[in-house]
Amino acid sequence: xxxxxxxxxxxxxxxxxxxxxxxxxxxxxxxxxxxxxxxxxxxxxxxxxxxxxxxxxxxxxxxxxxxxxxxxxxxxxxxxxxxxxxxxxxxxxxxxxxxxxxxxxxxxxxxxxxxxxxxxxxxxxxxxxxxxxxxxxxxxxxxxxxxxxxxxxxxxxxxxxxxxxxxxxxxxxxxxxxxxxxxxxxxxxxxxxxxxxxxxxxxxxxxxxxxxxxxxxxxxxxxxxxxxxxxxxxxxxxxxxxxxxxxxxxxxxxxxxxxxxxxxxxxxxxxxxxxxxxxxxxxxxxxxxxxxxxxxxxxxxxxxxxxxxxxxxxxxxxxxxxxxxxxxxxxxxxxxxxxxxxxxxxxxxxxxxxxxxxxxxxxxxxxxxxxxxxxxxxxxxxxxxxxxxxxxxxxxxxxxxxxxxxxxxxxxxxxxxxxxxxxxxxxxxxxxxxxxxxxxxxxxxxxxxxxxxxxxxxxxxxxxxxxxxxxxxxxxxxxxxxxxxxxxxxxxxxxxxxxxxxxxxxxxxxxxxxxxxxxxxxxxxxxxxxxxxxxxxxxxxxxxxxxxxxxxxxxxxxxxxxxxxxxxxxxxxxxxxxxxxxxxxxxxxxxxxxxxxxxxxxxxxxxxxxxxxxxxxxxxxxxxxxxxxxxxxxxxxxxxxxxxxxxxxxxxxxxxxxxxxxxxxxxxxxxxxxxxxxxxxxxxxxxxxxxxxxxxxxxxxxxxxxxxxxxxxxxxxxxxxxxxxxxxxxxxxxxxxxxxxxxxxxxxxxxxxxxxxxxxxxxxxxxxxxxxx
Numbered sequence: 198x199x200x201x202x203x204x205x206x207x208x209x210x211x212x213x214x215x216x217x218x219x220x221x222x223x224x225x226x227x228x229x230x231x232x233x234x235x236x237x238x239x240x241x242x243x244x245x246x247x248x249x250x251x252x253x254x255x256x257x258x259x260x261x262x263x264x265x266x267x268x269x270x271x272x273x274x275x276x277x278x279x280x281x282x283x284x285x286x287x288x289x290x291x292x293x294x295x296x297x298x299x300x301x302x303x304x305x306x307x308x309x310x311x312x313x314x315x316x317x318x319x320x321x322x323x324x325x326x327x328x329x330x331x332x333x334x335x336x337x338x339x340x341x342x343x344x345x346x347x348x349x350x351x352x353x354x355x356x357x358x359x360x361x362x363x364x365x366x367x368x369x370x371x372x373x374x375x376x377x378x379x380x381x382x383x384x385x386x387x388x389x390x391x392x393x394x395x396x397x398x399x400x401x402x403x404x405x406x407x408x409x410x411x412x413x414x415x416x417x418x419x420x421x422x423x424x425x426x427x428x429x430x431x432x433x434x435x436x437x438x439x440x441x442x443x444x445x446x447x448x449x450x451x452x453x454x455x456x457x458x459x460x461x462x463x464x465x466x467x468x469x470x471x472x473x474x475x476x477x478x479x480x481x482x483x484x485x486x487x488x489x490x491x492x493x494x495x496x497x498x499x500x501x502x503x504x505x506x507x508x509x510x511x512x513x514x515x516x517x518x519x520x521x522x523x524x525x526x527x528x529x530x531x532x533x534x535x536x537x538x539x540x541x542x543x544x545x546x547x548x549x550x551x552x553x554x555x556x557x558x559x560x561x562x563x564x565x566x567x568x569x570x571x572x573x574x575x576x577x578x579x580x581x582x583x584x585x586x587x588x589x590x591x592x593x594x595x596x597x598x599x600x601x602x603x604x605x606x607x608x609x610x611x612x613x614x615x616x617x618x619x620x621x622x623x624x625x626x627x628x629x630x631x632x633x634x635x636x637x638x639x640x641x642x643x644x645x646x647x648x649x650x651x652x653x654x655x656x657x658x659x660x661x662x663x664x665x666x667x668x669x670x671x672x673x674x675x676x677x678x679x680x681x682x683x684x685x686x687x688x689x690x691x692x693x694x695x696x697x698x699x700x701x702x703x704x705x706x707x708x709x710x711x712x713x714x715x716x717x718x719x720x721x722x723x724x725x726x727x728x729x730x731x732x733x734x735x736x737x738x739x740x741x742x743x744x745x746x747x748x749x750x751x752x753x754x755x756x757x758x759x760x761x762x763x764x765x766x767x768x769x770x771x772x773x774x775x776x777x778x779x780x781x782x783x784x785x786x787x788x789x790x791x792x793x794x795x796x797x798x799x800x801x802x803x804x805x806x807x808x809x810x811x812x813x814x815x816x817x818x819x820x821x822x823x824x825x826x827x828x829x830x831x832x833x834x835x836x837x838x839x840x841x842x843x844x845x846x847x848x849x850x851x852x853x854x855x856x857x858x859x860x861x862x863x864x865x866x867x868x869x870x871x872x873x874x875x876x877x878x879x880x881x882x883x884x885x886x887x888x889x890x891x892x893x894x895x896x897x898x899x900x901x902x903x904x905x906x907x908x909x910x911x912x913x914x915x916x917x918x919x920x921x922x923x924x925x926x927x928x929x930x931x932x933x934x935x936x937x938x939x940x941x942x943x944x945x946x947x948x949x950x951x952x953x954x955x956x957x958x959x960x961x962x963x964x965x966x967x968x969x970x
Contacts, residue, residue, distance in 0.1 A: 201310055206235045207287045207302060207372075210280035212273055214243040217250055219294040219421060224257070226345070231299040234306060239263045239283055241276040273392030278383045285375065290396075292369045295322075296419040298349035304416035305372040316377040316408035317366035317400060320416035321352055321468075325367045327455070328412055331469035333462045339419060340472040347478065349417040354572075355471045356415035357906045361460060363410050364451050365400040369420045381406055388444070394437035401445045414464065467912050473537040474518055476572045480888055483520040483573045487582035489532060491539070495525050497722075497752070500801050501606040503774060504669075504693050505579055509534055511877040517884075520571060522564070524550045524583050529563050542915045552613060553644055555586050555655065564588075565595050569904035574888045578603045578663075586652075589659040600887035603660060604667040607798055610656035611680050613648070614641050616726045616795035624794065624818065624838075627680050657681045664887060669693050670820035673798035691883075694876030695804045696775065697868065714746045714765075715851055718786045718811075720777060721802040724754030728792030728816075733757050734840035735790070735847075736766055744851050748784055750777060781809040787857055788850065791815040794838050800824065804870045812860035814843055828869045831860055 209227065213220055227238060242254055244267045254264045265279060281288050289305060291297070301320065309318045321330050323337040330352070331337060339348050366373075381403045389395035400410050442448050456462075488495045490506040498506075509519045514536040521532040529544040546559035567573070576599055581588060589601055607615045611627050619625045620637045635646035660666055660681065666688045668674040674690055677683040723729040733755070739745050740763035750769045753759045772780060781789070789806035796819025803821055806813050813831040815821045816838045825833045834842045850857050 201306065204235075205306075206237060207289060207306060208280075208284040209236055209238045209289045209291055209302075210241070210277060210284070211238060211291050211293055212241045212243060212276040212280065213245060213250060213254075213293050214270070214273075214276075215245045215247045215250065216293055217247050217253070220250065221253065223291070223293050223295055223297075226296040226298075228259075230297050230301060232302045233300070234302050235261075236302055237261045237263060237284075237286075239265065239280045241265045241267065241280045243267045243272070243276045244270040272390050274384045274386050274390050274395045277395075278386060281373075281378060281383055287373065287375050288378070289370065289372045290368065292420065292422065294421045295369055296345045296421070297370075298346045298416075298418055301349070301416055301418055304353075304413050305370075308411065308413040308416070309372050309374060312360075312409070312411075314407065314409050315411055316374060316381070316403040317410045318372040318413050319363065319366045319410070320370055320413050320418050322367075322369060322418055322420040324420045324422055325369050327363060327365075327459070327461060328367045330417075330465050331472045333465035334456070342475060342478060343472075345417075345419040348419075348472075351471060351475070351477050352417040352468065353415045354477055354901065355468065355570075355905055356902065357464070357909045358902045359414060359460065359464070359906075361412050361414065361464075363412050363459075363461075364404075364455050365397045366410050368396040369422065370418055371396060377403055377406075377408060381408070388440050389437055391433065393434050394441045397448070398441055398444060401441075401448060412461070463913055464909075467909055470538070470540075470912065474533065474535060474571075476518060479516060479518045479535065480575070480884070481518045481520065481571050481573045482884065483522060483568065483571075483576050485576070485578045485581065485584055485588065486521060486523050487580040487584070488523055489530065489541075490521060491532065494530065495523070500693075500799065501580055503801065504604075504606070507694065507696075507873045508877055508880055511873050512881065518571070520567065520573065522567065524560070526550065529560065531567060542911060544911060550583050550585070552582060552642060553586075553648060554584070556591065557585050560585055561588075561591050561595075564592065566904040566907040568592070568596060568599065569900060570908045573599070575599070575884055576601045580606060580609065582609060586655055587659060589662045593662050600664045601662070602665045602667060602883075602887065603663045604669075605673055605677060605798065606669070608673075608676060608796070610660065611653060611676060613638065613644060613652060618726050618795050622725050622730075622794065624796070627676065653681060657683070661687075663687075665689065665883075667691050669799035670797075670823055672796060672820050672823045676796075691876065691879055692871050693799050693801065693804070694871040694873035695801065695808060697808055697870065697872040714744060715788065715847070715854075715857075716746050716748065716784060716786045717788045717790060717847065718748040718750060718781060718784070718806075719790055719792070720750045720781070720805065721791075722752045722754055723749065723758060726793070726795045727754075728794045728838075729753070729755035729758050731792045731794070731838075731840045731843065732790075733761060735792075735843055736761060736763065738840070738844055739847070740765065745847070748786065750780060777805050778809045781806065781811055786811050788847075789813045790843060791821055792843070793818070793821060795819070797821050807864070808868065808870045810861065810864040812857060812863075814846055830863055830869060 211223065238261060240254060240262065242250060242264065245251065257264065263283070265283060267276060271279070277290060287306070287309070289302065305318045305320060309315050319325070319328050321328055323329065323339050326334055329335050329337055331340060339345060343351070381399065384395040385398050389398060403410070484505055486501065486505060488498065488502055490498065490502040490509070505521070514534070517535070519534045521534070523530050526549045527546050529546060530541060531544065532539070532541045544563045546557065546563070548557060548559065550557060550560065568576070576592065578588065578601065585591070589603070592599065592601065608617050608627070609615050611617070614637060617625055617627050619633045620640055625633065629649060631646055634649060638644040638646060638648070660677070660683055666677065666683065668677065668688060668690055669692055671690055674688045677688060678685055719732055721727065723732055736747060739747070742765060745765055747766045748769060749766070750772050752771050753768070769780070786809070789802070789811050791800065791802055791806070791813055793800070794816065798820055800821045803813060803815065803824060807830065813825065815825050815831070815833060817826065817833045817835045818838065822833050825831055832846050
């Protein structure tokens with residue numbers, strides 16, 4: 198750019214033959230396009246038969262317009278040459294069926310002078326053979342939802358600024374240096390007079406003079422011309438191509454090899470993905486979480502994942518792009534979702550992320566690039582398990598004004614074991630007892646007691662940097678205030694919602710119902726911390742009672758329950774979340790027991806029972822007890838939390854079913870459950886409040902280009918990873934993991950570590966066996 202003088206002028210050469218409407222659009226786009234350069238527009242009217250052309254050109258009384266009229270029709274090549282010979286400056290040849298965009302001149306000139314050997318520069322377009330996007334070599338429309346300028350902004354924003362040499366410029370728009378015209382000459386009028394192939398022949402001549410041709414991968418202009426031609430024109434094109442190959446026998450092979458090997462194919466695919474993503478036209482929300490919300494990648498999907506999925510699925514995906522980031526060992530996953538895309542990417546780091554990882558440079562480098570590349574407008578942390586604990590402070594260090602919201606779904610910021618239960622599954626209420634805490638941390642997570650103070654202090658410090666903290670219940674909020682000392686005003690309570698679709702709630706299938714019995718259900722996964730021991734005692738106590746039928750909906754995480762059977766027990770097993778309300782109705786459930794002995798921060802099972810208008814029994818602990826007491830629904834049991842209290846309630850209901858009827862009547866007053874659409878509206882208003890407040894995505898070109906290059910490389914690495922071979926790798930990995938859990942493998946590992954020589958001997962024996970088997 199230092200070669201460009203202050204008095205630099207570039208001439209835009211526009212040959213015109215009829216096509217009045219196209220010309221109007223083209224000239225208007227030139228007039229309104231922003232630029233920092235001085236330019237002239239030289240229009241050559243090639244004896245157009247449409248009188249409107251002449252009238253229009255006569256009315257162009259702007260100083261930088263020069264109108265040249267041909268007395269007879271000279272054809273495209275002679276008209277272009279006439280304009281280039283009139284000029285003494287660098288030129289941009291421009292078809293009259295194009296629409297230019299902001300700073301298009303600046304970008305072409307800048308690219309042209311980035312290398313002294315560059316002869317021509319061609320921008321990207323929707324219809325320009327090797328310069329076509331979003332589909333390479335195709336006649337494309339500009340993707341839906343974009344104007345030409347908006348699409349050009351996107352192309353510039355995601356450009357990797359890669360220098361790509363092309364074998365020839367494309368004639369719809371090409372920048373040519375004046376020095377090249379002086380050394381190489383003008384277009385070949387004798388062999389290509391009527392047009393087509395003239396720019397290719399010119400570029401081959403320039404190449405023989407030691408020049409090169411390139412594409413400006415951050416410039417886009419629209420080209421309305423079609424790559425489909427009538428039969429007579431196809432014959433003419435074929436003739437010119439034959440002539441081109443006579444002059445330059447290597448031309449066809451050069452083009453063929455370029456198309457087969459060029460990076461432009463990959464870049465076009467990269468652009469196509471971003472065209473659907475529309476990062477410059479949507480709000481971009483990044484969620485950090487401990488697991489995927491669509492697939493059981495790490496473990497079965499739970500309440501936190503369902504909550505995030507509810508927001509995504511019920512939000513306006515034409516307004517938002519959602520990015521979900523989570524980690525498993527040394528793999529960082531990024532799922533991207535909008536109305537057209539649901540795609541997952543993998544990023545690999547050298548060090549495995551663990552529950553007690555406080556900082557990881559590689560992770561933050563990935564996160565920083567994601568935030569920059571995708572113009573993330575808001576970061577919403579849903580869970581930090583298996584992610585660095587210092588995420589908030591680290592991100593604030595890079596992006597000071599990026600809004601960060603944290604939702605606390607469990608007690609992870611207070612207790613790494615999450616549920617505030619000691620090793621005996623007794624409620625500890627977050628009190629620190631060195632003996633109990635040491636045993637609990639060591640046996641459950643392999644952590645030392647000393648981590649607890651730094652854990653809580655770090656989370657207190659991190660949460661203080663968040664713009665807002667959300668809890669789904671007041672009981673969860675109070676724990677953050679009382680244990681971590683988070684100010685009350687920094688925390689808001691937003692209850693979770695569920696799908697209250699009437700079809701799900703009211704539909705009944707014809708099934709074999711057991712009549713004249715009290716139908717009692719346990720719903721959700723049952724594990725020790727969820728009260729599986731209490732469930733076992735209840736089932737065992739009533740196993741011979743013919744007045745009760747028990748149903749268990751959900752997974753069993755307790756061997757005692759798994760092996761327990763009785764005539765009045767039906768184990769439904771795992772269910773789809775969207776069908777549980779209907780199932781409760783179909784099985785005529787009268788009462789739902791929620792036996793959780795740890796303080797829930799919410800309780801989806803409570804909401805689902807209430808949505809089905811079924812009374813509940815629960816303990817007065819956490820959000821479950823808080824919500825039941827507040828709404829005065831069902832039975833809330835104070836300490837001690839054991840099976841006896843629940844058994845007494847069940848027996849009283851058997852004796853007097855009117856008690857149950859009284860509880861059911863309460864649902865006629867109100868649903869007591871928030872609809873997911875109401876919740877999503879609350880989040881939409883919240884997000885817009887913070888997004889529109891102060892944050893502007895990074896606008897430093899060098900930082901943006903670096904992040905673009907980073908994701909471009911990962912984009913194609915992930916295309917490879919997502920093919921069949923990748924699936925086979927996952928299968929083999931799972932098979933190896935299963936093998937490592939066998940007794941034989943563990944025995945060999947023990948011998949290898951304790952008795953290396955014997956281990957070596959066994960290793961050689963195995964090799965001999967495999968060789969001869």
